[in-house]
Amino acid sequence: MTTKHAIAILVNDQPGVLQRVSGLFGRRGFNIESITVGQSEEQGLSRMVIVTEGDDQTLEQIEKQLYKLIDVIKVVNLSSKPMVSRELALIKVKAEPAERPEIKSLADTFRAAVVDIGTRNMMIQVVGDTEKVDALLELLKPYGIQELSRTGVTAMTRGNAL
Structure with a gap:
């Protein structure tokens, strides 16, 4: 498999x-x-x-x-083994002033942060497992993703395991 x-x-x-x-x-x-x-x-x-x-x-x-x-x-x-994995993504999304509260609310739901606001877009930073990043991206697609940068997964075993 x-x-x-x-x-x-x-x-x-x-x-x-x-x-x-x-x-x-x-x-x-x-x-x-x-x-x-x-x-x-x-x-x-x-x-x-x-x-x-x-x-x-x-x-x-x-x-x-x-x-x-x-x-x-x-x-x-x-x-x-039991592990913790994380990925970071910066997402630049189209955001007219009227849409910003909605997009900010989405970001807040995912514990993501708005790290930049332009005249017609916003940049959101999200950290989490791959599924979390993918889920936020899916919800932001209808607004129009202008640019995306992802780090890839970094991970470590949990607890005392080496």
Whole structure:
């Protein structure tokens, strides 16, 4: 059964590592739905969180291939454990003055924030899981989404799990 998986990869913070990891996915025909990269808690190491689709066998193959890369320190399938995942989106939506209270009310319902107001548009910032971001986008579509920027998923295991 094909499902979405969030994979955390701890790598050496070196030039070209992101290219080698993403190249591995491309060569093997694995799609990357989202990828985030940033500093980790350890100096000199970065954490990548990749969301991909596949069955358990595909995921096992991805893990084995990743460990063959010299700069990969650790690979963790976050989806197999209780986890917290978040995504940030900035959404610029058409907003005539008469529509603004309605759009602001929608944003408030999703605990999103209006971060900019132009003469004919508003920019909304939303943070949450992918489903929350998708739901807000769906409700804003009728107003006209002018521009959208999403970070991709970042995630960590809950509690004491590592």
